[in-house]
Amino acid sequence: MKIMQLYASMKSDLQSIEDMMAKTVRSDLPLLSETSLHLLKAGGKRLRPVFVLLSGKFGDYSLETLKHVAVPLELIHMATLVHDDVIDDADTRRGQLTVKSKWDNKIAMYTGDFIYAKALTVVTKLPNVRIHQTLSNAIVQMCLGEMEQIRDFFNVEQSVRNYLLRIRRKTALLIAISCQLGAIATNAPARISDALYRFGYNVGMAFQIGDDLLDLCGTEKTIGKPPGSDLRQGNITLPVLYALEDADIRDRLLREISLIRESEGSVSSVAAVKLVRASSGIAKAEQMSDRYIAKALKALDTLPDNNARRNLHDIARFVAKRSY
């Protein structure tokens, strides 16, 4: 089962969003068009547009309006990925060369700035100021989350709460507002947009925990980049934090992490990854992810029972599934 199969009912609307994204990033600068289209073509799950469309089904569905929410959300997500790859010195993403690796850091920085700015020109076409506000607040939170990630690099003493706050800002909020704004843009009542926000937030948390698990448990083929990349750059994720609570593992894991740190990431993270995999950290992080999925499904229960709700349910179950 691939996630795209869950999108079958939205195929033509998603294509329309895809076309608008490509049109939006077009400019009279060939270099910018090239970097932007490279990013678009690298694909992705398009989770944010999908959530916008499905949430729009709870209001007065209008593709024209929803496009002006979905396109900016996905473009902003893409812009942050380009900047992330600069921070993370990442050479590949989704099995493709990153912009910073195919071109360079500076071009990646401006490509991100450009896509980000273009995203705003699309959303500001909507007359609803609240949508502009919600989006700009979410971008601020994402920036804070990214800076927290830099701050917390190699911080093995950070708390689980700290990690959760960081991924909330970095990932979950944008997914939460994708659901919320799909409902708001189509004039759904507040109790519906609120429930959708809670759904998106909890799926987003589970999604990021799943992503962090995949980086430890997946293969280069399933991840699209070498496993253990997070650890090599100093990003201490939930399974690692839980593994550090494991007395049998802690000292050895600390030693491996400090070796990686001292070598500035040139030492392999294979041994550290092995230790985490052998610990209870994986199972504990999986349980945490499951708890978020359960909360997401509970939020769905309050919504009218329709095809969109069933679709959201299936996508949440998909996110919960382990692919390693």
Next chain:
Amino acid sequence: MKIMQLYASMKSDLQSIEDMMAKTVRSDLPLLSETSLHLLKAGGKRLRPVFVLLSGKFGDYSLETLKHVAVPLELIHMATLVHDDVIDDADTRRGQLTVKSKWDNKIAMYTGDFIYAKALTVVTKLPNVRIHQTLSNAIVQMCLGEMEQIRDFFNVEQSVRNYLLRIRRKTALLIAISCQLGAIATNAPARISDALYRFGYNVGMAFQIGDDLLDLCGTEKTIGKPPGSDLRQGNITLPVLYALEDADIRDRLLREISLIRESEGSVSSVAAVKLVRASSGIAKAEQMSDRYIAKALKALDTLPDNNARRNLHDIARFVAKRSY
């Protein structure tokens, strides 16, 4: 005469903008607060807020409303400077260490992203969607201008038109909309906001040409960074383009520029700067700047004769003045 003396009538309103800027960039991340406040404290001419306030005098002046235009405009300007300094590998600006030099490129990238995002949260508090649209369009143009600058590095065959289009995007548009939005936010009639846009646009062009002249004709003390910085990074500005039209200079100047290029900026630009200064390029660029100032003043003539108009007139004359 310092530019601050021209601001005397706005002193308390400008202070209120300054306070709001500091408040806006505050966050629960000490690192981000530190980098952002470092930028704020480095100062600057605050040309954009000043133009917003003075333009607001042609409508129903409201500091509360105008703050929500002025603060985002100045913050966006600051955010682009932080990212520029990454591109330009600039160690100092206004005599202060740049963020990328005091911290590093990555922190500078996220500081810019954060300030930029925070700017948007302020402007979206205004109910007028047109203001949001104008601002986001201007940001796109600025990104394009910056990318054009990268594209045109060391391109000695570029046309004057090419240079003008680039600085239009990079600099003049944000200054133009500072004037325009000050009028729009205070409900001035369209013919007033249009005239103010033309004023700002032409002052902005003259301002950037003046800045490019200063980089060639100023001293480290007056510029706040070593002279010839533009040339060393490959930024071919108007005086250089005109100098290249000078048959007596062209070949020697081309040779110097290619030496700088081949050494990737490690060769001094002193000889190239000397050649440009000895050419007719300086006078020609000054004439071009004067033509823009004349157009700016002409746009002012169509406005009601009041203190704000006189103040704008004085600031334009100040921008026209050579300080080298």
